[in-house]
Amino acid sequence: MKVLLALNFFIFAAIQLGLLLGILHYLQGESKSKPNPYWLLALITSVTGLTFFAVGLLNTDDIQRVPPIFTLANALFYAAAILQGLFFYSFNHPVSKSLKWALGVSILCYGIFFEYLRQNWTFEARTIFVASTYAIILAWQIREARIVNRNLGLQQLRYFQYAAIGEALFLAPRLVVLLGSSHPINKMEQLPQLLIIFTFGQILMNTLSFIAIWGYWSEKLAIDSRQTESQNLTYKKLLEERETLIGSLIRANKSSTTGALSASIAHEINQPLGAIQINSEYLQKKISEEVVDRELIKKLADDISKDNMRAARIIRTLKAIFSEKYDAFPEKVSIAEVIESVILLSKSDLGEKNVRVEVNIPNGISMPMSFGEAQQIFLNLINNSVQALQASTQSERVIRVSGHEDAENIMIRCEDNGPGVPSDQAQYLFDLFSGTKREGMGLGLWLCEYIIGRHGGKIRFDSAYQGGAAFEITFPKTE
Structure with a gap:
């Protein structure tokens, strides 16, 4: 008899262990939706408790004087029930440290009291104590689950409530059978068949409750997946609108720049x-x-x-x-060639406004972008300098474009000897439509920063050596 009973406990432990191993395999994935740790601990504790209980049965002859392993097994069953209730409680209330300590102490007290019952009381008294305590915890679990599902309305949580109610329905007859027994139970063979059936029925319902909660997570994962897909479509649409807007801004800047x-x-x-x-x-x-x-x-x-x-x-x-499309696949473009083309377009305007451009860039230096994108950058920078130099009192108006590279970076500097940028406006230069007095700064510099940034570079404002404005562009050096 005891071997058969132990085998059934081992079977339920194996079923719950299989569920646990499946979950642990799932946890190795990259999903953002993870099972609640209280429920995982409850499942681990339940598997351990069932295993210890089965081992205890194999070493028991007198059911009134069971070995100490039953104290550990029953304490683990109590802890598993507490953790499962805490799983639902955590959805409705914050779990404070004081509550965790209180529940931990209750588990310890439960184990101590059960050990006292094991040594001094009968099998019937121990079973009535365990069943009564478990019934209270089941009522707590069902109540918290109902509160959670009131807002979520998930089918799997309803299944858990049905399983928990089923546990309670199998628990009550166990008490009736024990209380109705006229003789003390001393041997395994004396256990009433109904008591065994109701006990395993309760364990079956407990296992189904674990499965139902795992089903809840699977259902929640499916809902989250649909929501994520919907959000991704929304984000994709917003990104497309953003790219369209940026494309329009770049085309507007092209017209503005070349119009000047x-x-x-x-x-x-x-x-x-x-x-x-x-x-x-x-x-x-x-x-x-x-x-x-x-x-x-x-x-x-x-x-x-x-x-x-x-x-x-x-x-x-x-x-x-x-x-040229602004999102063209980036190639390496010679900075010297780009500057030469920009000066060619601006030659008459530079001559009319008495502005000289000095270029000191080695032919081997390049930028990781397309020719048209590089033209946009330097057209904006040179146009801004020309506009600033119109208000300059310098006898000689100069724009200097220089470049060099070291082991890690490529650096280009464009500066003028104009009046510079007021300190209160310098921090807003790269903001979209920042509204400075210098024409073109609101859109042009923002686009410069955008184009440079999307290719892995950086641009920053600096004061020129002769009091004007300077912009430094840096790109990490690549093979």
Whole structure:
């Protein structure tokens, strides 16, 4: 008989252990939704208690004088019930340290009192004490679970309530059988069959309650997954709107930047076009003469070709600004070539405003971005400097662009000898639409910081050595 009873306890321990191992495997994943630690501790404690109880049965002959391992097993059953109740309680109330200490002390007191009963009282008295105590804890569990599920309305929590009620329904008949027994029970063989059935029915309901709570976590995980998917779609839409907005801002900045240079660009294009027109008419006249000067014709043709290439170069530079997508896959672009193209676009405007650009950048230095993005950055920086230098009282207006690299970083510095930026405005330079007095600063510098940042670089404001404004761009050096 005792082997058969022990085997049943081992079976229930194995079932709960399988559930525990499945959960521990799940916990190794990357899901953000994790089972509550109180419930995990309750399951571990229950598995241990069932195992100890089964071992105790194998070493028991006189049921009135059971070995001490039963005290440990029953204390673990009590602790498991407390932890499972605490699991639901933690959803409704904060679990204070004082409450944890109080429950811990109650578990210790329960074990001490059960040990006293084991040594001095009968099997019937011990069972009535255990069943009565467990009934109180079950009532607490059911109450807390109902409060939790009142807001959540999850089916698995209803299953737990049904299982807990089932435990209570199997618990009550155990008391009836014991109280109705007219003779003391001394041997395993004397245990009433109904008492055994109700005991295992209660353990079955307890196991189902653990499974129901695991089902609750699975159900909650599915709900969280759907919510996460919905949130991801929302975030994706917001990011798309953000990218669209930034794209619009960049296009607006392109128009604003090149619009400020429109007179300069028109002049730069008109010069080669005008020269082509004059040389073409002169070439036609010379060709129609009876004596053809081949050297002169060759020279005129070469001049027309050079002017044509100059005009084409200006048009390609403008095309790079307006046709290139701002999110193009970044390549390494020569900073010297970018500066050269920007100066080409700004040449007439710089000359008209008596601004000289000094460039000191080695040809080997590059930036990890596309040509058009780099043009946007330096067009904004040089335009800002030109606008600032208009108010300068310096006899010589200078913009200096320099660059160097070390073992770790690539650094570019663009500075002017203008009036600089007031200290109260310096901290807002890179804010979108910051509203400084310097035209273009509200959008241009924000976009500079955005473009540089999305490629892993940084830009910061600094005071120039001669009192003007300086901007330093830094990129980590890559192979």
